[in-house]
Amino acid sequence: MKLPKHFAIYFRAFYKPSEAFEALLAGNYFRAGFLFMMIPLALYTLMYFMLWAGNGAPSTFAPWLNIPREQYYYWNRFLVAPSMMFAWFAAASFMQVIARTLKGSGSFEATLGLTGLSISVAMWSTLLHDLLMSFFSMTGVIDARLHEIAMNSPTIWRNILWACFALYLFAFPALFYRTVRAVHQLSKARSFFIALASFLIFQLIFLVFNR
Numbered sequence: 001m002k003l004p005k006h007f008a009i010y011f012r013a014f015y016k017p018s019e020a021f022e023a024l025l026a027g028n029y030f031r032a033g034f035l036f037m038m039i040p041l042a043l044y045t046l047m048y049f050m051l052w053a054g055n056g057a058p059s060t061f062a063p064w065l066n067i068p069r070e071q072y073y074y075w076n077r078f079l080v081a082p083s084m085m086f087a088w089f090a091a092a093s094f095m096q097v098i099a100r101t102l103k104g105s106g107s108f109e110a111t112l113g114l115t116g117l118s119i120s121v122a123m124w125s126t127l128l129h130d131l132l133m134s135f136f137s138m139t140g141v142i143d144a145r146l147h148e149i150a151m152n153s154p155t156i157w158r159n160i161l162w163a164c165f166a167l168y169l170f171a172f173p174a175l176f177y178r179t180v181r182a183v184h185q186l187s188k189a190r191s192f193f194i195a196l197a198s199f200l201i202f203q204l205i206f207l208v209f210n211r
Helices: 005-012 017-025 029-053 069-101 108-122 124-138 144-151 156-184 188-210
Strands: none
Touching (some): 005 017, 005 029, 005 108, 017 029, 017 156, 029 069, 029 108, 029 124, 069 156, 069 188, 108 124, 124 156
């Protein structure tokens, strides 16, 4: 059975991002960007719900927000979606302004739509791990708090987590770079600079609310 056009583009972005971006630019990229962002928004909200249900709590770090550790995942169920939307709009706005300043030719709607696809795809580098661990915590297969400690100790679980983080740190700048190139037709050097700065903005905002 043939997949709907938007989901065909979404899956293609994992292995042929340039082709996926070109296909998205030929369609309703603005609406599609919001559709794609609903995927990590819903799944990360579900993840925090499962961590809360599994009695999880941060172990080796204090939240940046003034939230007690015992209530951290409870409140994250409500914070993750708006904070991710804020981070998305901030990163896309920065990308658009700097790209146009450097003679880029794309619209804000196109930048927003393609960054939505980029963020949604890049988030899977850690999302799959986080969903599995939170599900196992909720169902009692693992102890959420002991697993938090294990992920911050010299164990196989920390190695897996670091591997996910390494993929995350590669995927975001790479997909943002493809976004700038596709939307604004800028040089490789300018596109890389804008992509890296936009990722740092996204990540800083996301960490403030979800660290």
